[in-house]
Amino acid sequence: MPFIAAFLRHWPKAAYLMFSVLLAGSLFAVQGTAAARSGAGDNPLSLFAGATLTRDSSGRIIASFDRDHSGYQIDRLPSGAVTINDIQTRKFSDVRVRDVALLLFSDGWSYDVVTGRWTDLGVTSVLTSKGSSLRICPGVGAGCDASSLAEGLRRATAGSIVTLAPGVYREAGALTAHGVTIRADPGAHITGVATEGKAALVIRGNNVVVEGVHCSNIAVPDHNGACIRFEGRNLTILGAYFHDAEEGVLVGDQGGVVIIEDSRFERLGAIGRAHGVYVNHIKELVIRRSCFLSSRDEGHEVKSRAARTVIENSLIASFDGHDSRLVDAPNGGELIITNSVFEKGERSSNYDVIGFGLEGVAYQANSVQIENTIVVMDHPFSRLLNGSIVPVIKGVHLIGGRRWEAPPLANWTSDRKAAGLPPYSASPDSLANAQERLFGVAPAAMAECLRKSPTAQGR
Numbered sequence: 001m002p003f004i005a006a007f008l009r010h011w012p013k014a015a016y017l018m019f020s021v022l023l024a025g026s027l028f029a030v031q032g033t034a035a036a037r038s039g040a041g042d043n044p045l046s047l048f049a050g051a052t053l054t055r056d057s058s059g060r061i062i063a064s065f066d067r068d069h070s071g072y073q074i075d076r077l078p079s080g081a082v083t084i085n086d087i088q089t090r091k092f093s094d095v096r097v098r099d100v101a102l103l104l105f106s107d108g109w110s111y112d113v114v115t116g117r118w119t120d121l122g123v124t125s126v127l128t129s130k131g132s133s134l135r136i137c138p139g140v141g142a143g144c145d146a147s148s149l150a151e152g153l154r155r156a157t158a159g160s161i162v163t164l165a166p167g168v169y170r171e172a173g174a175l176t177a178h179g180v181t182i183r184a185d186p187g188a189h190i191t192g193v194a195t196e197g198k199a200a201l202v203i204r205g206n207n208v209v210v211e212g213v214h215c216s217n218i219a220v221p222d223h224n225g226a227c228i229r230f231e232g233r234n235l236t237i238l239g240a241y242f243h244d245a246e247e248g249v250l251v252g253d254q255g256g257v258v259i260i261e262d263s264r265f266e267r268l269g270a271i272g273r274a275h276g277v278y279v280n281h282i283k284e285l286v287i288r289r290s291c292f293l294s295s296r297d298e299g300h301e302v303k304s305r306a307a308r309t310v311i312e313n314s315l316i317a318s319f320d321g322h323d324s325r326l327v328d329a330p331n332g333g334e335l336i337i338t339n340s341v342f343e344k345g346e347r348s349s350n351y352d353v354i355g356f357g358l359e360g361v362a363y364q365a366n367s368v369q370i371e372n373t374i375v376v377m378d379h380p381f382s383r384l385l386n387g388s389i390v391p392v393i394k395g396v397h398l399i400g401g402r403r404w405e406a407p408p409l410a411n412w413t414s415d416r417k418a419a420g421l422p423p424y425s426a427s428p429d430s431l432a433n434a435q436e437r438l439f440g441v442a443p444a445a446m447a448e449c450l451r452k453s454p455t456a457q458g459r
Contacts, residue, residue: 144165167187170191193218249277275300309327
């Protein structure tokens with residue numbers, strides 16, 4: 001069959017398999033031997049255990065995968081059958097290969113059996129199936145399904161919504177299910193405990209959303225104690241407050257996209273190896289409307305080995321932290337910074353605001369673009385960029401530092417007073433109106449992270 005040949009050529013793109021997807025509108029899921037009966041068939045289709053077949057309104061059968069496994073292979077078998085070999089294999093003997101219209105995979109790629117085309121759908125194009133709802137309480141509580149993080153996350157299935165009730169969670173947990181949303185009610189606080197020597201939340205599932213989580217004081221023997229250790233593909237963090245831990249978020253090399261929005265990361269870092277957020281070789285890191293503040297122990301506020309790093313409408317500042325660079329892209333890639341405010345503090349151990357490609361460039365596409373951004377250099381020897389690349393500058397205003405190190409197209413003002421800004425203060429409030437004063441726009445970049453301050457939340 002033509003699609004098997006294409007599948008064989010492209011199978012590395014599908015090395016991690018997808019959780020149950022596409023249950024929307026008139027799609028309905030059927031599993032096991034009850035899989036969409038399309039007539040007696042030669043050409044049986046054998047899939048991973050846990051695979052789901054769905055049929056859309058036009059009758060197409062869609063095969064999606066909800067297990068991760070990096071060691072599978074696809075073989076051409078007699079009668080045109082397709083087998084994906086694994087320890088556990090479930091056979092849908094009543095579904096013919098020619099009846100399956102689309103194959104979906106966890107890395108965002110799909111294979112259209114009809115056209116023979118592979119398509120990168122991207123993280124936003126995948127709809128998660130609806131799973132169970134679980135409510136976790138720190139201890140026994142009325143209306144709760146689990147009394148610990150570990151239990152609740154272990155019981156989560158594909159598409160589950162896991163809610164953390166208010167209270168202090170001096171515990172940790174690991175998640176393996178795909179498409180899960182972890183949502184914390186106001187007053188829920190995870191603190192002081194890591195699992196597996198890694199993090200408060202160790203997440204291996206793909207396409208996971210973490211919303212409203214407050215986490216602090218995570219430490220482990222190797223000094224990479226994180227609020228979240230992410231070992232899956234595609235993570236979205238919304239409205240988080242992570243502080244006073246060795247690391248906010250540590251992401252492995254599984255690829256995918258990590259999105260952080262409306263969050264505050266503060267006083268994070270350890271021995272120069274742990275940072276506010278640290279992502280390894282993934283497709284893209286996106287930070288929007290968030291604050292990364294006062295990293296400690298020579299940690300960076302943002303360290304990204306991603307092929308593309310985007311920072312929008314955000315505040316990234318040293319203040320009184322003993323940090324290193326505000327943004328470090330050690331392997332290059334595309335770095336895009338827009339509508340943001342950066343501040344380099346007096347106690348910073350590194351002169352660089354941004355480091356680029358300093359550990360060796362790993363990508364073919366490499367660029368730095370900074371637009372409509374204010375950089376306040378309270379450290380007297382600050383420099384905007386360290387790296388063998390010329391940044392594309394538009395609407396950038398540098399305040400302080402050494403004038404001769406300012407890029408030619410950047411506006412430069414000698415100090416805060418000359419720029420009409422308040423004197424230095426180790427508080428985001430000192431820069432809250434910088435955008436409005438210099439660009440005439442409201443300080444939307446600061447709004448969410450200021451609301452997540454300890455004072456604002458009474459924490």
